[in-house]
Amino acid sequence: MNAILTSKWTKAVVFALCLVPLGLLIWRAIQGDLTANPINFIEHRTGDWTLRFLVITLAVSPLRKILRLPQLIRFRRMLGLYAFFYGCLHFSSWFGLDLFFDLHDIGKEIAKRPFITVGFAAFVLMIPLAFTSTAASIRRLGGKRWAMLHRLIYVSAIGGVIHYYWLVKSDKHKPLEYGFLVVLLLAWRIGSWLIHRSRPAPAAATPPRRTTPESV
Amino acid sequence: MLVQKKPDLTYADVTPKALYMGRRNFLLGLLATTAVVAGWKKLPRMFAGPAKGSVPVPLTGLVSSKYTTTGEKVTPENDVTTYNNYYEFGTDKGDPSQNAKNFVTSPWTVSVEGECAKPRKYSMDEIMHLAPLEERIYRHRCVEAWSIVVPWIGYSLSTIINLAQPTSKAKYVAFESYYDPRQMPLGSQAGIQLPYVEGLRLDEAMNPLTLLCVGMYGETLPNQDGAPVRMVIPWKYGFKSIKSIVKIRFVKGEPPTTWNLYAPNEYGFYSNVNPHVDHPRWSQAKERRLGEFFRRDTLMFNGYGDYVASMYAGMDLRKNY
Numbered sequence: 001m002n003a004i005l006t007s008k009w010t011k012a013v014v015f016a017l018c019l020v021p022l023g024l025l026i027w028r029a030i031q032g033d034l035t036a037n038p039i040n041f042i043e044h045r046t047g048d049w050t051l052r053f054l055v056i057t058l059a060v061s062p063l064r065k066i067l068r069l070p071q072l073i074r075f076r077r078m079l080g081l082y083a084f085f086y087g088c089l090h091f092s093s094w095f096g097l098d099l100f101f102d103l104h105d106i107g108k109e110i111a112k113r114p115f116i117t118v119g120f121a122a123f124v125l126m127i128p129l130a131f132t133s134t135a136a137s138i139r140r141l142g143g144k145r146w147a148m149l150h151r152l153i154y155v156s157a158i159g160g161v162i163h164y165y166w167l168v169k170s171d172k173h174k175p176l177e178y179g180f181l182v183v184l185l186l187a188w189r190i191g192s193w194l195i196h197r198s199r200p201a202p203a204a205a206t207p208p209r210r211t212t213p214e215s216v
Numbered sequence: 217m218l219v220q221k222k223p224d225l226t227y228a229d230v231t232p233k234a235l236y237m238g239r240r241n242f243l244l245g246l247l248a249t250t251a252v253v254a255g256w257k258k259l260p261r262m263f264a265g266p267a268k269g270s271v272p273v274p275l276t277g278l279v280s281s282k283y284t285t286t287g288e289k290v291t292p293e294n295d296v297t298t299y300n301n302y303y304e305f306g307t308d309k310g311d312p313s314q315n316a317k318n319f320v321t322s323p324w325t326v327s328v329e330g331e332c333a334k335p336r337k338y339s340m341d342e343i344m345h346l347a348p349l350e351e352r353i354y355r356h357r358c359v360e361a362w363s364i365v366v367p368w369i370g371y372s373l374s375t376i377i378n379l380a381q382p383t384s385k386a387k388y389v390a391f392e393s394y395y396d397p398r399q400m401p402l403g404s405q406a407g408i409q410l411p412y413v414e415g416l417r418l419d420e421a422m423n424p425l426t427l428l429c430v431g432m433y434g435e436t437l438p439n440q441d442g443a444p445v446r447m448v449i450p451w452k453y454g455f456k457s458i459k460s461i462v463k464i465r466f467v468k469g470e471p472p473t474t475w476n477l478y479a480p481n482e483y484g485f486y487s488n489v490n491p492h493v494d495h496p497r498w499s500q501a502k503e504r505r506l507g508e509f510f511r512r513d514t515l516m517f518n519g520y521g522d523y524v525a526s527m528y529a530g531m532d533l534r535k536n537y
Binding site for chain 1: 294295296298299303307309310360362405406407408478479497498499504506507509510511
């Protein structure tokens with residue numbers, strides 16, 4: 001398992017797999033199979049995949065502990081960047097296709113419609129994370145501050161779920177499914193933080209704890 | 217590679233194995249359950265046999281109508297039959313065309329009842345022959361800000377109202393859809409209360425544009441579009457045009473309507489198409505006509521003001537949305 005996870009080929013395979021949803025969307029577009037309302041379909045699909053990649057990214061840390069596969073960390077940055085990538089596609093399909101770059105409408109919609117306000121905020125909060133995703137940024141900011149900053153992904157994920165929940169008309173099943181997963185993954189973090197806190201090592205003997213991005 | 221060894225911890229700090237395994241199993245169990253639930257929903261479709269439901273048949277002897285809308289390009293039939301809101305058959309636009317395949321709409325009766333001199337039950341065959349079937353092209357504007365142009369088939373609802381002879385007590389007409397959880401298992405997940413109910417003021421119901429609809433595109437209605445008989449009220453948002461009607465009832469007071477029951481601040485009783493009154497969550501100023509790239513401006517009363525505006529004279533349409 002370790003050999004597979006640490007192989008450079010695995011990373012390439014995961015990278016390619018993450019492009020499959022976009023590939024399928026393009027394939028359906030070529031086939032003229034984007035439903036009677038293609039713009040809406042593209043918006044919904046890219047939105048779905050943004051949420052899915054946010055959930056997958058948030059699942060990395062719990063899974064590496066639960067499955068005792070610390071090597072999974074190798075994929076977290078890429079998965080997070082894919083969440084941002086699909087978020088960009090989602091935003092630009094709304095702004096470029098749906099509103100056709102109508103700057104007047106976009107301001108009005110973001111200000112006036114709570115589901116768009118919260119979705120837009122969730123997207124904007126991902127931008128600094130994407131820009132500070134490099135190893136150089138971790139060094140520059142310091143592990144602790146970098147980790148603090150990157151907790152913004154929790155806000156983005158919650159915001160994304162609320163955005164979806166407020167959008168649907170009456171069938172809340174899908175947004176609640178995403179909400180359940182996000183809450184579960186965040187609860188795991190709170191739980192492991194509480195367990196950590198409730199077992200303090202003897203104060204005098206505690207060496208300064210090394211904070212690394214991996215420990216988040 | 218991160219060094220995991222932490223010499224400052226003693227054996228006493230180790231989480232008890234049962235607790236650790238418990239949490240681990242719990243989480244894995246939850247993940248597995250989620251996966252199973254997600255997959256389970258797709259199963260029925262994968263193992264569905266050939267459809268056993270009713271299918272459209274061609275209609276002949278159609279007459280033209282002075283109420284038909286001219287100058288509009290009719291939406292391709294395939295779009296109108298694959299992009300539907302019919303929550304009894306699922307809430308995704310593509311669901312009804314898949315899930316209504318086994319819907320059996322024969323035999324069918326419509327009960328006309330309530331405050332009227334001649335209540336009675338009509339068989340579908342009777343309904344097909346109460347008046348000459350007219351083809352009427354109407355714009356159809358969904359509350360979700362998309363629109364279509366459809367060549368509906370039917371006749372004015374006033375035909376059947378006149379036969380029933382409503383009494384002076386009748387001020388409103390209430391409609392009810394068919395609902396059978398066995399034929400419509402997804403209805404319980406729709407989030408809205410079923411059976412679907414709708415209503416009109418009696419003068420709205422008597423307006424000649426108000427169509428009792430039995431077909432479209434030269435055939436009887438496909439299941440997903442509301443077979444065998446539905447309403448089409450072209451100046452109101454699409455959800456007012458109730459599908460698969462089993463009951464038409466004359467009543468004294470404003471009847472409850474499904475979407476208004478679900479969210480009274482979002483869907484009013486009148487729900488006239490109005491570009492100046494937004495839905496609380498989205499704008500109604502523009503719409504996307506299926507098949508077009510650019511959004512177009514939404515018209516007051518969906519462009520049917522000449523026929524219907526007088527019914528709302530003096531009413532505050534911002535309040536009576």
